[in-house]
Amino acid sequence: MKAPLSLLAGAALLLLLTAATLAGPLLLPDPEAMDLAVRLGPPSADHLLGTDELGRDVLARLVQGGRVSLAVAALTATLAALFGTAIGLLAGYVGGRIDSALMRLTDGVMALPLLPLLIVLAAADPVRLGIPPDLAASEPVAVARLAIIVACVSWTGVARLVRGSTLSVRARDHVRAAEALGAGPMRVMVRHILPDVASPVVVAATLSVGHVILIESALSFLGLGLRPPLASWGNMLTGAMDVVWTAPAMAIWPGAAIFITVLAFNLLGEGLQRRLAPSLCRR
Amino acid sequence: MRRSLAILSLILSLAVPIAAPARESLTIGLSQYPVTLNPLIESMLAKTYVLAFVHRPITAYDPSWTLVCLLCETLPTLENGLARIETLPGGKKGIAVTYALKADARWGDGTPVSSADVAFTWTVGRHPRSGVSNSELFNRITRVEILDARRFTLHFDRVTFDYNAINDLRLLPAHIERPRFEAAPESYRTQTAYEQDSTNPGLYNGPYRIAGLERGSHILLVRNPHWSGPRPGFDRIQIRTIENSAAMEAHLLSGGVDMIAGELGLPLEQALALEKRQGSRFTFITRPGLVYEHLDVNLSSPILADRRVRRALLAALDRDGLTRQLFDGRQPVAATMVPQLDWVFAEDVPAAKYDPAAASALLDEAGWRSGPGGIRVNAQGDKLALELLTTAGNRSRELVAQVIQAQWRKVGIDLKLRTEPPRVMFGDTVSQRKFPHLAMFAWYSAPESVPRSTLHSTLIPTAANNWAGQNYPGYASPKMDALLDAIEIETDRPRRKALWRDLQRLYAEDLPALPLYFRADPFILPKGMSGLSPTGHQDPSPYWVEQWRWD
């Protein structure tokens, strides 16, 4: 596949998805409105994709779930990229003991088995950390909590990547010149090194979004992801598994939504990679 | 996408019946694996279920909710003279109950089940460091008097109406377990032969014995040659653990399991959907029992402390419609926590009727008037906003909670839903009364079980009493306390029934909890199998496995 093709395809798919999640609420019925008389109804003019086990519009819920799933994934990827970049920059630029300590930390986190660790993290109770129960149960907190948990274990790749690039950029003339002119380490890192190492970070972050969506669905499957009534693709798919024999379509839609989104992010990431950071292709 | 859907539908419709399972063996799907097999350690439904095939208690409740002897010859009563009230040294009343073990009761290695086993089990049960989970019964017994090899008398320190129910006294084979226990009582829970040597036939006295197991996966049962009761219908029974309910259904459809246990099997709504499609391939039995689904009300909340609001909440709930539409009407609406099948059920305490108009009137009366956005407000301008907490991962409850939310919305109540994993909810939030308004969950109990721990005012969990008791609503009523105390010691049945009636009346008036319905567990059996009677209570159906048959 040629670079522009995957880039275009990925970007187009994502635009479409984002437009749908944003425009959906304006056009579609209320995703919470239930009608117990038409449970698991077939597609009709009122409900384009049919209704779920409480008679709610599947399309509207899909759109609402997409908003949540995309928000979690984007937030997680951003957090992981920020954290990884900070660690990588610091390690690569300062070097010495700090570098070796930070890299041991990275290796350590990388070695941890992902899913079991996520279980432990997800099962821990935010209320015990002093967050008031009312706040802990609210939607933005639930989303942020999941994002932070997943980000906690997924920043390592970016950190390694940034450290490597920083090591090579550090020796370049413009960085040396800035240092000679008396720029402080903070300024050098942010103004002179960061722009040069940003592209691989963007690529890595894009590629990780798809991965996060899959992790969210796996956690939902284990009962540790976002919980109803908050709809996400992960918990919609999990719920649909129980009625897969009666209403297979219920499992097809969120499954397809996850699949297409992950695919779009992977295509976009690969396209960006060829565009922005061709050297990465040769790892 | 449309095409893949079509293909999938095609695949699903192609489902062909698998060849009929061999008659000498039966494979049962169970959604949980027992963590231990020792009858006294840990309290868990999966263990009770598996042990029911291989290990019999002395007494149990049968499918008609009557107390019967399983290992004993006659049930001792005050009337037949086998139980007699005695005066204890301190002047209190106690009771002495005499049992005779069946003459032909044998452990799987041929050793007779004897009074010595009873005495040994009592010693283990009372030992503070043996790891026994439920020591209540053992602590009530002050002395075990051995009359001969089969006859023994238990001396209890108090008189209760259920003096002859010793369902929790599950015998340990002294000839195997005694050396293990006496060597080091504090490590008995790991050294017990039920863990170390689980396939030892001498550990089991039921119609089957455990012949093999793979932890977390399956257990193989074979006939116990020393079983003297009716010969059971299957040579082998395999119990397979499948935690995921969609996978469980797949196992059933593909012939990987022949039947699904009702005690720990599929959620009802999934079983109902299956019945619609595959009703001709399997027999479906749903029987409502005593698992009481309800909303506990936190009476410390100023909104809910008002009885009119609680009544309004119940009147605004179309429980009939809910159980009809979600559960095909199989789960009967509850009037109180006493199920219709219990003999103490009071016919004249009717379930509250669905009446949104009455609910609105009650709320108006309580000072909650229609406000902006359709949500009621009180004189101070506070919204009528409540929070309902329930267990995460329980699909039925999640669905019901969302229906309740929609129905209350119609009378102007804003209900927020929150789900918590069971361990969080029961380990912390509910047990320490931290839920702000309502909590939806179920109580399991035995037939005619006195709801002391959930309703008595001394059993409201507080930090001071170390969170003891299950009176999570915080219900304190002197009348209720008196009724509970009276029922427990009333040995006369008609008088007891009258007390129970008063209790149900009071409960329906005060509404310390909002009753929803009694759960019905779906049993899915292969066509051609008969003899299985769901009990609807905590004593599982395999206590009568010898009646299971192929026609």
Add this chain to the structure above:
Amino acid sequence: MALGLIRPVVSRLGQSALVLLAMSFVVYGLMGLMPGDPIDLMIAGDPRLTAADALRLKALYGLDRPWIERWLGWLTQALQGEFGYSRLYALPVAAAMLPAIANTALLMVSALTLSLAIAIPLGLWAARKPGSAADILVNLLAFASVSVPVFWLGLMLIVLFSVSLGWLPAGGLNTIGGPDSLGDRLAHLALPVSTLALAGLGQFARHMRAAMIVESGRDYIRTARAKGCSPVRVLLRHQLRNALLPVVTIVALEIGGLFSGALVTETVFAWPGMGRLIYASVMGNDFNLALSGLLLATAMTLVGSVLADLAYWQLDPRVRGR
């Protein structure tokens, strides 16, 4: 092997020990943050248990002490090679884990083998002519493989092969009580292994393809071709050997997975492996078992990364100079 290799390996092992120590502390702390202990749960499920029972059992299981004290106790014991009893299974930790490790290893090794057996030829095929129809096809397949939720894939395979066609069992280790034949075992392995292999082959195929394309542009390949070596020989002796490097690295890093299992797949197929064991022990507050399981998996991942470096060193002469 060169002596120069010993120092880095020793220092890596030392660091690994530190990681394990820190990890045990973090896991213990996090499990301590989980609300409610198993005794609380037991009481919620059985109203007949009294408060006195709860206190007695908590003291018996040591649940009444602060977690940091319990961790120190655990650490002292563990350093003496004593990992204690699993609370859930009432067995020594090793005895509880061994069968699960065997089951998981069987599953994961088969899946990895199948995955590689498909992915490597696919990668080679795609790399022959970048941009060709074959390449696009392999790319799409690889994307599909990394984009599908595993539990969904697993259930769809069950729907197709177990329920509709009735060819394969829907799950479990073997037919209980049946003759323990190789065929029976293989039939039970087929679906979980296929699920894992399908979900894993995407990344291998992509890495293989990318590495082959990179290598094909290198000087030594052109030199070899110019010398008149047969294309097959060039492909297999030179290009493949170097292109396998990144794949070997990933495989080595997957070693930890052999011990942490594949929780989702194991759940769907009722496979009693390490994933479910660790999950059950974390959920059941079985500290001894959870810690041992997680630490073993981590240790094996660390060993795997050392092995990956060694493999690199073996396969790639250029690294030795460094």
